[in-house]
Amino acid sequence: MLRSIVSASFMLLVLLSSGCATQERYDYAALEASKPRSILVIPPMNNSIEINASNIYLSTLSRPLAEKGYYVFPVAVINQFLQENGLQSPADMHDVPLEKFAEHLNPDAILYVVIEDWGQKYEILSSTTVVKANMKLVDAKTGKTLWDTQVSYAQGSGDNGGGLVGMLVQAVVDQVVGTIVDPTPGVARTANNIAINNQGRGLLNGPYRAQ
Template identity: 55%
Template structure:
């Protein structure tokens, strides 16, 4: 009987620790006060700033971000048109574009909010017997009318190769094949799309639906 009581007490203690641990690590719900107050309808996405050595990161990522924003119910200004417009008006680099005053964006383009993107890690990495494809950075949605931060979130996803359980030779072959395929067909935009999907749609933290949101039809 004493042994049974002891086991029961240990189990309860372990369960309590587990629940407490879950509660302490669970991220709090995002504060949507500013977003709900301003209710933007249109979003301008500026070419991302790039803090990586991969020179393709800015425009590779830019090609992936319009769709998830539109699917959340916002009008997204065509990114290629905006990029060309800004370059034609004396702003040839993403750094210069990201420095445009918000009131000027509101006046000349008419966007309700600007999505700033900072890329911190990008591309396919090869380390001896393994490789991985990474897309990582930060999103910030800012009001052009007040300058308030309306929403922000990190985006992050990586996909690693494996040896397929074939030992050292299998790992070497897999690494070589992955590198050859990667040099022909860059997989990072696909990884970025997964990262975006997580960032924009995460529970209690994603971007709230906009005025043009249409719920997907359940099959």
């Protein structure tokens, strides 16, 4: 009996180890060959129902990219520049030919972001703040994908303490607070940090990374 248990345990460890071993590292060959120093962030396209998602998310992207060691073009300035040149929506901005960006701004790489889900989801006894997006970093000259990832994070705010009455009170408080303080910027920053710094799939350090 003991031998069977030990044997089964050993097989479980082997399977778990095999599962970990099959997780392949992201292919960074294109990024390593391109070696971008500067990143131009295009205002995110927004497929969610939250109309302010693009502007809010845009404000959370510069810091984690800069901390990774890249020069990031000032996102607010770029957004205004593009709008003044007749591009009123992120969808229009995403359609700009690469050579136009090279002509006016000359970045090494361009980051495109598409928001898939955003905002607070209220249920009877709890709420969840969700941020979900797709990032793609491309070479500004060739358009070749250098790195891409999915950004996803959800933060719940329900408290199971205090029984049913306590849960109902907490749910009301969450909704009231949610109308005053928007939690999405904090959730977006967490989502960005997880995606950009993910071991094995995150963005590689840039040339200006602080040692």
